[in-house]
Amino acid sequence: xxxxxxxxxxxxxxxxxAALGASxxxxxxxxxxxxxxxxxxxxxxxxxxIGFLNSLSGTMAISEKTVNDSLNLAAEQxxxxxxxxxxxxxxxxxxxxxxxxxxxxxANKLISSDCVxxxxxxxxxxxxxxxxxVFEGANALLFYPVQYEGLESSPNIFYTGAxxxxxxxxxxxxxxxxxxxxxxxxxxxxxxxxxANKIINAYAEAxxxxxxxxxxxxxGHTDFATIVNKVKGAGAGAVFxxxxxxxxxxxxxxxxxxxxxxxxxxxxxxxxxxxxxxxVGVDNLVGQLTAWNYYQTVDSPVNKAFVEAxxxxxxxxxxxxxxxxxxxxxxxxxxxxxxxxxxxxxxDVKKAAGGTAHDAPEGKVTVNGENHHIAKTAxxxxxxxxxxxxxxxxxxxxxxPDPFLKGYPWAAGLSS
Amino acid sequence: xxALFGQLFAGLSLGSVLLLAALGLALTFGxxxxxxxxxxxxxxxxxxxxxxxxxxxxDAGIALVVSIPLGFGxxxxxxxxxxxxxxxxxxxxxLDTLLVTWGVALILQQxxxxxxxxxxxxxxxxxxxxxxxxxxxxxxxxSRLFILVLSVVAVGGLAxxxxxxxxxxxxxxxxxxxxxxxxxxxxxxxxxxLTFFIGSGLAGIxxxxxxxxxxxxxxxxxxxxxxxxxxxxxxxIGQIKGTVIAAFGLGILQAAFEYSTTASIAKVAVFAVVVVxxxxxxxxxxxxRTRSLA
Numbered sequence: 184x185x186x187x188x189x190x191x192x193x194x195x196x197x198x199x200x201a202a203l204g205a206s207x208x209x210x211x212x213x214x215x216x217x218x219x220x221x222x223x224x225x226x227x228x229x230x231x232x233i234g235f236l237n238s239l240s241g242t243m244a245i246s247e248k249t250v251n252d253s254l255n256l257a258a259e260q261x262x263x264x265x266x267x268x269x270x271x272x273x274x275x276x277x278x279x280x281x282x283x284x285x286x287x288x289x290a291n292k293l294i295s296s297d298c299v300x301x302x303x304x305x306x307x308x309x310x311x312x313x314x315x316x317v318f319e320g321a322n323a324l325l326f327y328p329v330q331y332e333g334l335e336s337s338p339n340i341f342y343t344g345a346x347x348x349x350x351x352x353x354x355x356x357x358x359x360x361x362x363x364x365x366x367x368x369x370x371x372x373x374x375x376x377x378x379a380n381k382i383i384n385a386y387a388e389a390x391x392x393x394x395x396x397x398x399x400x401x402x403g404h405t406d407f408a409t410i411v412n413k414v415k416g417a418g419a420g421a422v423f424x425x426x427x428x429x430x431x432x433x434x435x436x437x438x439x440x441x442x443x444x445x446x447x448x449x450x451x452x453x454x455x456x457x458x459x460x461x462x463v464g465v466d467n468l469v470g471q472l473t474a475w476n477y478y479q480t481v482d483s484p485v486n487k488a489f490v491e492a493x494x495x496x497x498x499x500x501x502x503x504x505x506x507x508x509x510x511x512x513x514x515x516x517x518x519x520x521x522x523x524x525x526x527x528x529x530x531d532v533k534k535a536a537g538g539t540a541h542d543a544p545e546g547k548v549t550v551n552g553e554n555h556h557i558a559k560t561a562x563x564x565x566x567x568x569x570x571x572x573x574x575x576x577x578x579x580x581x582x583x584p585d586p587f588l589k590g591y592p593w594a595a596g597l598s599s
Numbered sequence: 600x601x602a603l604f605g606q607l608f609a610g611l612s613l614g615s616v617l618l619l620a621a622l623g624l625a626l627t628f629g630x631x632x633x634x635x636x637x638x639x640x641x642x643x644x645x646x647x648x649x650x651x652x653x654x655x656x657x658d659a660g661i662a663l664v665v666s667i668p669l670g671f672g673x674x675x676x677x678x679x680x681x682x683x684x685x686x687x688x689x690x691x692x693x694l695d696t697l698l699v700t701w702g703v704a705l706i707l708q709q710x711x712x713x714x715x716x717x718x719x720x721x722x723x724x725x726x727x728x729x730x731x732x733x734x735x736x737x738x739x740x741x742s743r744l745f746i747l748v749l750s751v752v753a754v755g756g757l758a759x760x761x762x763x764x765x766x767x768x769x770x771x772x773x774x775x776x777x778x779x780x781x782x783x784x785x786x787x788x789x790x791x792x793l794t795f796f797i798g799s800g801l802a803g804i805x806x807x808x809x810x811x812x813x814x815x816x817x818x819x820x821x822x823x824x825x826x827x828x829x830x831x832x833x834x835x836i837g838q839i840k841g842t843v844i845a846a847f848g849l850g851i852l853q854a855a856f857e858y859s860t861t862a863s864i865a866k867v868a869v870f871a872v873v874v875v876x877x878x879x880x881x882x883x884x885x886x887x888r889t890r891s892l893a
Contacts, residue, residue, distance in 0.1 A: 242818075245717040372863050400862045405813040405822050406616065408609035408743065409857040409865075416602050429822070432719060432814035440724075440740035442731045462719030462814065466729075 223298040226527050231270040233258070233517075234277060234293035236304035236314075241281025246506070247306045249458060250328055251276070253507040254303050256496055257514035267518040268525060275299055283313035290314045294323040300527040301326060301517050303510060308332060308374060315340065324529045326517060328510035330453070330475070332378040333586040336554040338533065343513040343548075344506060345476050346556050346586040347382055353561035354423070354451050354474035355386050357576050363420035365393040369410060369434065370425035372399040379425050379453070381597060382588070389593030395419040404430050407437040414448075415441055424452040431455060435467040445470030451563075456504035460570050468566040475505040476559040477545035478572045486544035502571070503544075512543040516550060516557070547581060556584030604737035606858050607851070612743040614850025615750035618843060619808055620823045621830035622753055623801030625842040626794055627678070629831050630774045633686055633795070634693055636700040638827065639820020640707035641677050641799045645670035645806025646815045647711060650720050660725035663807070667749075670803035677707075678799020682792055690791075704820070711817040722810035742811040749808055753801060754843055760797070761839065770794050774837060833873050835883025844884055849873070 224231070235254050237247040258272045266272055275297045277289040286305060293299045294317065301324040305311045308331050318325045318339040330345040358366070368383060370376025380397055387394050395417040398410045411434070414422060426434055431452070438450065451472045457479050460468055479490055479502055489511065493503055516539060521527055524535035537552020549558045558581040564572035588594035620642065627633050649666040656662040681703060689695045728745055731738045761767035772780040773790045781787050809819065830849060834841030849869055856865035877883070 248717075398861065401866060403822055404862055406613050406853075408612055408740075409606065409854050410862065412602065412605050412609055413858070415605075429719065429814040429816060429818075433812060436724070436742075436812060437740070440729060440731060440742050442738065458718070461721055462816070464721040464723065466721075466723060 223295070224300045224527050225298055226270070226300075229270055230273040231267065231527055232273045232275055232297055232299045233514075234275045234290075234297060234299035234302040234304075236277045236279050236286065236289055236293060236302050238281040238306065238310075239276075239278040243279075243281040243306055246458065247279070247281075247304070249504065249507050250304070250306065250510045252497055252501075253493065253503070253511040254514060256493055257511045259496075260492065261514065261518055267521050268527065279304065279310060281307075283307070283309040286310040287313040287317050290317045290325070291321070294318070294321045300324075300521075301529075301532075303328070303513055303517075305329070306506070311335075311340070322529055324517070324532060326510075326513035328513050329506045330509075332375045333588065334378070336556070336586050338555070339529070340555060341513065341516070341536070341550070342554075342556045342584070342586070343509045343516065345559055345561070346584050347379065348585040348588055348591070349476060349559050349561050349582045350453060350474050351379055351382055352386065352588075352591070353578055353582065354453070354472075354563060355383065355390075355392075357474075357563045358421055358451065359390055359392065360576075363392065365395050365417075365419040365421075367395050367414050367417050367419035367422045368397040368425070369414065369422055370397075370399050371402050371404075371427040371430060373402060373427075376425035376427075380423075382594065383423055385593050385597055393419075400426065400430055400434075402427065402430070405433045407434045410434070411437045411441045411443070414438075415443060419448065422448060422450040424450050425454065426452075427454050431459065432463050432467075435463050435471075439467050445472075455566075456506070457502035457570075457572060458504045458507075460566060460572070465566070465568065465570045469568055471566050472575065473564045473566065473572055475562055475564065475572075477503075477505045477508040478562060478564050478574060479503045480564075480571050480573050481545060481562075483544065483546065485542050489544040505545075508544050512541060512545070512548060515541050515543070516548070520550070549581065551584050554584055554586055556586055558583050601737055604734075605739070606854055608734075608737055608739045608743070609858075610851030610854030611847060612739075612747055612850070613854055614847035615743075615747040616805075616809070616812065616823075617826055617830050617850055618750045618846035619746065619753060619801070619805035620827040621834075621842055621846055622750075622757065622839075623674075623798040623805070624827050624831045625834070625839055626757075626798035626801070628828070629834075629837050629839075629842065630770060631690075631791060631794055631798075632693065632836075633690070634697045634700065635678075635681075635686070635799075636697060636824065637681060637704040637707060637820075638799070638802050639822075639824035640704045640711075641674040641802035641820070642806035642809065642823060643707070643711060643817065643820040644677055645674050645803030646722070646810050646819050647715060647720075647806075648673045648803065649807045649810045650715070650722050650815055653722060658725075659723045660727060663725055663728075663811075666807045667804055670807035671800040672803070674803020674806065675796040675800030678802070679792060679796045681799075682795040686795070687788070687791065708817045708820075715817070717817065719814045719816040722815050724811055728811060746808045746811065749804070753804060754839065757797075757801070758839060766790075766793060829870075829873055833876060833883055835885035838883075838885040841883055841885035 237251040238244050262271050279286040303326045305327045306329050325340045328343050333347040368380045449472050453474050519539050520532045520535045524531040536550050540549040546560045560581045561578040562574050563576040565575045567573050627635050648670040652666045653662045728742045732741050769785050769790045773787050830845045834845030853869050856868045
């Protein structure tokens with residue numbers, strides 16, 4: 184999810200580079216297997232290389248650095264327990280620099296010159312879409328840790344964040360259950376909010392909920408007086424917020440100043456996690472709702488251990504959030520798949536993937552072998568005065584991933 | 600009816616924000632002809648001043664009152680430093696100034712990132728500025744009313760300085776004819792430095808005010824710099840009253856377009872209006888009559 188569209192032309196150019204790289208790699212190791220599917224992963228020693236590809240510079244660094252931190256924690260813990268399939272993990276870190284084309288280049292470098300067994304990272308949808316052809320071309324593995332707009336399923340990508348039916352749809356179910364009869368949609372003007380709102384509109388129509396307005400603000404928009412005026416005038420039961428980044432601060436300040444409250448008209452946000460609460464200001468957010476699959480406050484021994492280990496490594500003032508947990512979990516899931524397959528080869532790992540389960544901080548997650556997403560429990564949370572998010576409602580069991588919303592009759596017209 | 604007045608106020612408020620952001624530029628760009636891309640970062644410095652002051656003074660209300668003059672000082676000092684070290688060397692090279700100050704802007708953003716961290720920081724609003732005020736015809740957010748008043752005070756203060764004080768006379772003299780002013784015994788260097796100090800200081804005040812409305816982060820300034828230049832250009836170089844009219848005009852226009860269409864379309868429409876306007880009147884709303892060649 185998050186931030187602007189990719190550059191298809193450059194991606195196409197990178198495709199050819201990727202193909203070149205893959206074949207060069209095959210020949211250098213003298214592997215007997217041929218073609219672009221050949222892997223040059225070196226499994227002869229007692230270590231195996233994996234790649235972490237996050238933006239450590241540029242606008243996305245704020246968010247992606249936290250994901251990189253939790254990936255490093257996971258690797259440290261796995262190594263302390265003896266590694267994966269008897270081999271210690273050796274980490275190669277690359278900076279995606281908040282640029283989709285750089286993500287594609289670095290992914291190619293990790294696969295073909297570092298010969299890593301799997302790559303973990305990516306955040307924006309545009310970075311994922313730029314990397315997708317690289318991973319498919321080289322038949323390598325990417326673990327992508329962020330909730331996104333769905334409508335994708337690559338055999339070479341494992342999606343450990345939520346797809347729409349594990350975040351947006353449960354949030355709507357929750358609002359419906361609470362008796363909300365009308366919605367106002369506010370979002371940033373790019374692919375994720377527009378796709379999300381299409382789904383919300385279809386859901387609303389099928390469930391007798393009235394959508395009283397739909398407003399988009401350009402990314403980086405800082406003046407929400409007019410949009411909040413429209414929200415106020417429309418008098419909807421709740422606001423569904425898919426704004427991104429700085430806009431959230433301006434929106435919530437305006438919302439509060441206009442006299443709108445969480446009691447009278449709650450705002451459900453899908454991109455405000457623990458990391459963002461501080462920047463928006465706890466005062467402006469108290470009582471508002473969020474939809475995720477993990478909160479720092481999740482009450483389980485696994486999560487307690489995760490939060491404690493994270494704070495011990497990075498400082499007690501740090502918080503843990505959904506994308507951080509999803510990336511932390513992704514490394515354990517990959518390790519479980521490799522252990523099950525007894526092999527690091529992508530094809531073997533993919534075969535072993537289906538049904539692989541792990542006790543994650545968010546609860547039990549299971550990999551879906553068909554669409555490579557994972558079954559997760561949906562959690563609706565409420566921002567507390569302590570700046571943390573507390574679970575208000577949770578789905579009775581983990582929700583099977585359905586990236587194309589095939590199991591929802593009302594969504595029939597969406598994926599076409 | 601309530602919506603109409605609400606929208607009218609939203610426009611005025613947006614105009615006052617634009618005015619605060621552009622007022623300093625009207626001096627440094629409008630009067631001195633310096634294209635200072637780091638102007639937005641002086642606003643950012645003002646916003647962080649408000650953040651730091653809140654760390655020292657717990658009461659958000661007192662902190663805000665203290666932050667405004669302090670923000671002026673910090674912004675002004677940064678501007679003075681920039682003028683002394685770099686800008687005065689390139690008064691006749693506008694393109695170079697643009698590139699150099701842009702570089703300075705990037706450096707200042709990174710400094711902010713290193714000092715305060717990349718995520719946004721939270722500047723709390725005083726209790727007397729959260730919530731709304733009933734003006735009879737519409738309920739308006741108190742913080743926006745405060746910024747509206749602040750911008751009017753800032754413009755009034757600046758106008759007073761420019762028209763009634765010896766410093767103001769010197770500034771106007773240097774703008775209208777630098778050589779003649781120098782011949783008359785005015786230190787143009789000293790005047791330049793003071794003008795730049797005041798202009799940058801106003802950016803600092805704008806930054807403090809903006810913490811009431813939006814996010815406080817390293818890139819705060821970049822959100823406003825283009826709009827600020829737009830206001831100064833549309834208003835006419837060298838005329839404060841042009842800047843005032845352009846700021847409120849564009850604010851009301853943006854709010855009206857945004858209400859009837861969408862935020863994205865409104866942005867495009869406002870740009871289009873300014874482009875067409877500048878085709879018809881390239882000198883902006885007001886132009887200064889001058890005998891200097893600059």
